[in-house]
Amino acid sequence: MAEADGAAAPVSVAPALELRNISASYGSTAVLRDVSLTVAPGSVTALIGPNGAGKTTSLRVASGLMRPSAGEVFVGGTDVTRASAARRAKGGMCHVPEGRGVYRNLTVRENLLMQSNAAGAKETIETATSVFPRLGERLSQKAGTLSGGEQQMLALSAAYVANPKLVLVDEPSLGLAPIIVDLVFDFLKTLREKDVALLLVDQYALRTLAIADHAYVLRRGEIVYDGPASALLQGNMFEKYIGEGA
């Protein structure tokens, strides 16, 4: 026993997120088949795959926006399969959906304050503008009047001020100018440095893999690769799993 001999007991840390044998359908159309994936605490996990593979659906099942037809979802070792999206959010999960997910009729300041967890207003605004200084110039502007890039910055920084343990981000670079894509990836690296667990879906597979620890490749609703992100960048692995014809 650890107490008796003075040795520290081995600490097993529960995954930040685990999808266990998930199947999901839209009506009679099966979209996910027996999908299992794990996101370790403080790590970046990439979920890559062609259009229609089921990446968005996987994130929706993880965050509770969609009920799976089979399988379980665990967050920090707790079974949340039957928990609402709101309860999962309270538990430290934040989902930044494709297409931003900002409150268009609220100002930038109001969007940020809606999401902030416990922190005061001043601290919340300071935190958000430290990661995306441009938002500091837009605080009183309605989110719906921002450019696409600014809306994405707002969506990501709103997730950040919520002080999450786990962030699910769906296609954050979609439709953005290359210079804004750079800012978005810099921000995602910041999350990693802050020890937040990240499950990332993005069209830029190479860039996504470059910041990821672990990767899954999804094809037609099934996981066909589960391994280190770096391994997909070696030899012909990228072509095999992600490139043309994958």
Ligand SMILES: Nc1ncnc2c1ncn2[C@@H]1O[C@H](COP(=O)(O)OP(=O)(O)OP(=O)(O)O)[C@@H](O)[C@H]1O
């Ligand atoms: N609301 C819906 N109703 C019916 N079918 C849907 C719905 N949403 C998605 N699908 C279908 O489910 C499959 C998986 O879609 P999903 O959006 O999860 O894939 P994805 O990998 O995220 O693709 P993309 O990169 O195109 O967003 C696709 O065939 C899609 O057409």
